[in-house]
Amino acid sequence: MRTATVTIDPLALTHNLMQAKRLAPKSKVLAMVKANAYGHGVAMILPALQQADGVGVASFTEALEARQLGWDKAIGLVEGVFSADEWQQAIDYDCSCVIHHQPQLDWALANIPSSDSATRIVWLKYNTGMNRLGFDYQQTIEAAKQLHQAAFQLILTTHFANADDRKHPLNALQIQRFDEMLALLKKTVSEDVQGSLCNSAGLVNFPEHHYDWVRPGIMLYGSSPVIDKSASELNLKPAMEFSAQIMALSTVNTGEAIGYGSRWIADKPTRTALVSIGYGDGYPRAVNDETHVCVLVKSKTEDSEKSNQSDQGYTSYLCPVRGRVAMDMIVVDVSALPEALPLDSKVVLWGNAPHVDDVAAQAGTIGYELLCRLSARPARVQTI
Numbered sequence: 511m512r513t514a515t516v517t518i519d520p521l522a523l524t525h526n527l528m529q530a531k532r533l534a535p536k537s538k539v540l541a542m543v544k545a546n547a548y549g550h551g552v553a554m555i556l557p558a559l560q561q562a563d564g565v566g567v568a569s570f571t572e573a574l575e576a577r578q579l580g581w582d583k584a585i586g587l588v589e590g591v592f593s594a595d596e597w598q599q600a601i602d603y604d605c606s607c608v609i610h611h612q613p614q615l616d617w618a619l620a621n622i623p624s625s626d627s628a629t630r631i632v633w634l635k636y637n638t639g640m641n642r643l644g645f646d647y648q649q650t651i652e653a654a655k656q657l658h659q660a661a662f663q664l665i666l667t668t669h670f671a672n673a674d675d676r677k678h679p680l681n682a683l684q685i686q687r688f689d690e691m692l693a694l695l696k697k698t699v700s701e702d703v704q705g706s707l708c709n710s711a712g713l714v715n716f717p718e719h720h721y722d723w724v725r726p727g728i729m730l731y732g733s734s735p736v737i738d739k740s741a742s743e744l745n746l747k748p749a750m751e752f753s754a755q756i757m758a759l760s761t762v763n764t765g766e767a768i769g770y771g772s773r774w775i776a777d778k779p780t781r782t783a784l785v786s787i788g789y790g791d792g793y794p795r796a797v798n799d800e801t802h803v804c805v806l807v808k809s810k811t812e813d814s815e816k817s818n819q820s821d822q823g824y825t826s827y828l829c830p831v832r833g834r835v836a837m838d839m840i841v842v843d844v845s846a847l848p849e850a851l852p853l854d855s856k857v858v859l860w861g862n863a864p865h866v867d868d869v870a871a872q873a874g875t876i877g878y879e880l881l882c883r884l885s886a887r888p889a890r891v892q893t894i
């Protein structure tokens with residue numbers, strides 16, 4: 511059987527959530543689970559996030575899924591609602607919404623939820639420099655006044671454009687604008703206005719600016735949110751392992767090319783393994799010739815010297831990908847491995863090693879994209 515598999519480790523998720531809470535001990539945590547929990551599957555990860563104060567989603571459909579799975583704490587719709595009808599649905603399912611433009615403000619003021627409704631809490635979005643969603647300076651003050659008069663509770667929010675790069679000059683400006691607005695609203699509108707600034711990268715890079723709510727996403731899944739530290743340096747554990755199996759073994763003679771476009775040409779006789787994974791599963795076609803996968807071979811003691819690590823009776827070998835990634839398979843160079851390589855040997859595309867952030871760098875993208883764009887084909891399982 512073809513065995514492309516996405517394995518979710520709930521303990522890693524909980525560990526990463528605890529790491530976020532340790533870094534932001536005074537803030538509540540809105541754990542971001544949009545895009546099917548960054549490709550991990552909302553149903554699989556929600557039980558591991560019980561210690562979050564709420565979950566953040568990008569669409570009402572995602573909010574509904576979380577409610578149907580029994581999530582009874584806060585849900586934040588980070589793009590807010592898209593119509594007056596959807597505002598009513600948000601009320602029906604007790605969701606808190608971002609309000610980022612005038613139509614959303616109108617829908618909210620025309621249909622004020624009851625005093626015990628979570629929808630009474632709104633996330634008022636102030637544009638501090640990202641220049642996508644949000645009100646400008648004057649509009650934010652005006653919207654805050656109107657919402658407060660209509661008995662809404664306010665969380666002032668904004669989103670960083672460059673938090674992954676601690677030294678980027680826009681960070682200081684966004685922080686300053688946010689800080690000034692929050693102080694102004696506290697003074698002129700209500701002492702109770704709360705603040706929420708940080709995504710994962712902000713949470714890691716700007717410990718002085720966590721405010722009332724932090725909104726970690728990518729770090730919960732064990733990928734590094736910042737450019738100057740790896741996931742393991744941040745003590746984050748990958749919540750996903752993406753794996754397949756060797757489906758056939760072959761040998762390529764000197765001068766012969768492998769795969770579509772004949773991109774890679776053997777400069778010596780090369781033993782290859784065909785692995786049943788491809789871009790049809792979500793493995794990126796764009797990876798370069800430096801990309802590796804990890805082949806796990808049942809250990810025989812004499813093999814273990816050549817390997818990088820050995821655990822639970824398996825020896826793991828990093829092997830380079832050769833030639834183009836196809837829809838259903840890739841070819842890897844196993845010349846350095848024992849000749850008697852069992853056909854069912856497991857191949858890890860990303861997980862502990864290689865890390866998804868490494869593969870992303872080799873494919874010219876970011877871990878977020880690789881995680882989110884896995885296809886429906888791989889089987890989904892969890893470690894416990």
Ligand SMILES: *Cc1c(COP(=O)(O)O)cnc(C)c1O
Pocket residue numbers: 542544588669708709710711725726727728729735
């Ligand atoms: C997705 C999202 C986050 C989480 O971002 P990460 O970089 O994954 O931590 C935080 N806030 C908002 C508004 C978002 O849309």
